[in-house]
């Protein structure tokens with residue numbers, strides 16, 4: 001086998017506190033120009049894909065939209081269709097929810113993106129099912145939480161049937177436009193999916209959109225092993241990445257799939273510097289920016305369920321008692337581990353703050369879950385990533401930028417050349433489709 | 445008298461057998477390259493607006509074109525390669541989520557810098573079967589109402605980036621819409637900031653009974669009466685629907701006869717068959733009753749170049765502005781939530 005190569009994508013969530021919006025160099029998050037420019041930079045850097053995240057309700061803090069973070073994002077497929085018209089190589093991946101979409105409608109839109117980009121589309125299948133998000137949709141919160149991956153599996157299977165309904169040589173243009181019998185109607189009457197449709201979109205150059213999966217629960221991993229081409233995981237630390245890769249490859253085997261039919265791309269942040277010390281200083285600035293005084297108060301408000309704006313972020317923890325209720329999903333999807341036990345956690349924080357004499361902001365800086373960030377000189381990070389990929393702990397990374405387009409410019413201009421020098425990164429695009437970029441086996 | 449001109453650009457043309465007379469590979473109707481060329485030709489020719497017909501089921505279940513890409517995707521694809529023409533995909537109200545529909549058109553408006561429109565479509569039983577209902581939901585007016593509310597759910601100046609107070613946005617300027625319809629409700633706000641036009645332009649057949657900016661009137665009878673009725677119910681503009689077959693290398697009538705031999709063209713729209721000069725005279729006449737006309741060229745490869753070369757130059761077409769609303773002389777509406785604390 002040839003030397004494994006690193007695959008890079010950019011994951012633009014469009015919302016959240018990772019964006020240091022106060023940095024004056026930050027581009028506008030709404031105008032299309034920002035994204036056309038980023039897509040061109042990524043093509044120059046020979047990236048596999050540009051991903052858009054999705055969240056179907058604007059995040060809130062105590063009933064009003066959350067003011068402190070970047071918010072407001074486009075419909076992902078529409079935005080990516082616009083980018084398809086302005087790019088030639090970059091893969092275009094839309095995060096789309098399997099609970100709050102109609103399967104035939106979503107499958108058709110994704111197939112459309114795949115044709116418009118001549119085989120560069122992908123779908124990151126997510127399953128947010130909470131009723132709070134459901135309030136924006138016809139059926140409301142209709143799906144029991146523990147059935148969300150059953151729905152997603154049936155949905156993906158319906159989509160795959162729709163994407164393979166056209167024979168490759170269907171369009172003939174002789175007596176009729178399509179050869180008789182070359183397009184199959186698709187009917188699904190499974191318990192969570194109901195549709196009858198004659199699909200209108202032929203296969204693309206890569207056959208169908210590449211499937212990504214990003215849930216980490218056993219249900220999520222199982223969906224990945226059954227159907228995904230790529231997993232986009234949160235297991236970025238080396239040891240975690242290695243055991244995650246092993247777990248997934250075992251699951252693959254149980255579905256009769258080869259280890260090479262799935263790519264693993266954990267999410268990651270990057271902060272570069274000319275020296276390691278400079279990079280560390282930048283990462284510290286970023287962390288303090290992400291937990292600025294207003295966000296520190298906002299973080300506690302989510303847990304207390306009460307207005308804490310009168311408290312000094314540099315003073316002691318609130319002396320009032322929190323609400324009894326557990327966390328609600330209005331600040332984004334909550335991991336299973338965090339859905340219960342709120343009061344216990346607050347008790348531990350109080351003890352920690354007292355022990356170490358921490359202010360509100362110092363406490364939040366200490367306890368706030370930190371995303372995995374690679375910090376250092378381009379050479380140091382290139383060495384680290386080369387080790388990850390040579391030992392097959394990952395196939396690459398999906399990078400979340402903190403500055404737009406600063407992070408992306410830095411990675412393309414400074415880190416990519418170092419990776420190329422180490423022989424773990426492409427020097428030109430060999431193929432044209434997203435499947436080809438990812439070195440995935442062709443679909444038969 | 446001036447007249448706005450829209451043009452329908454789906455597939456190979458409005459005639460079901462148009463693909464036989466296009467002189468292109470049959471697959472061209474679903475490929476992005478030819479789509480881009482045709483939209484560019486319509487933009488350069490001076491049309492105010494291009495529409496993209498669509499449905500979740502095939503355009504033909506017989507011998508004609510069975511393939512079609514989803515229309516919002518098509519419009520978005522050409523948004524970055526055009527700069528003046530309005531882009532109006534057809535989207536049915538029943539087979540997509542109103543929330544997604546609002547975000548899609550808003551995003552098209554952002555991508556095109558203010559040139560998005562939406563042609564509202566109803567659905568038949570085959571279309572409803574794609575979402576597993578046998579309908580009819582009869583809720584088109586409600587879907588339009590909630591989509592319009594969602595477009596207003598962010599005020600124009602909601603993003604403030606106020607470093608001193610740590611606020612990226614002003615939470616008093618992003619609103620729940622709290623829409624409650626007869627069979628569904630939507631909380632809001634939209635995930636997408638307010639589109640550049642505020643309200644993208646809504647087009648709908650006058651018979652659909654929805655709140656449109658442009659009412660589309662097809663047929664031959666009582667035209668003036670129907671135009672007046674549409675204006676009375678709030679349409680800012682009224683367009684006539686006209687099918688077009690022009691004299692080309694062969695007379696229009698014999699072109700049409702050939703096409704109809706392959707597949708009969710049965711619609712209820714006004715159809716013009718003849719010379720370019722005759723069409724100019726018809727359009728000038730329609731300008732007395734209508735603000736604009738949507739043309740449905742029978743064969744895009746043949747009739748669109750003739751329209752651009754021989755018909756549009758002879759008409760008084762208003763100059764295009766920075767946004768589609770501006771091109772159409774429609775003002776940007778005040779946001780319904782301005783000053784609201786909801």
Ligand SMILES: Cc1cc2nc3c(=O)[nH]c(=O)nc-3n(C[C@H](O)[C@H](O)[C@H](O)COP(=O)(O)O)c2cc1C
Pocket residue numbers: 013052053054055095097125126127128214215216217218219220221232233234266267333335336
């Ligand atoms: C790196 C990463 C990115 C994700 N991006 C999104 C997203 O953009 N939108 C979304 O609704 N969920 C997103 N998710 C959430 C997952 O779909 C999943 O619901 C969550 O990780 C909980 O896992 P589980 O569903 O397996 O319990 C993401 C997850 C990961 C690990």
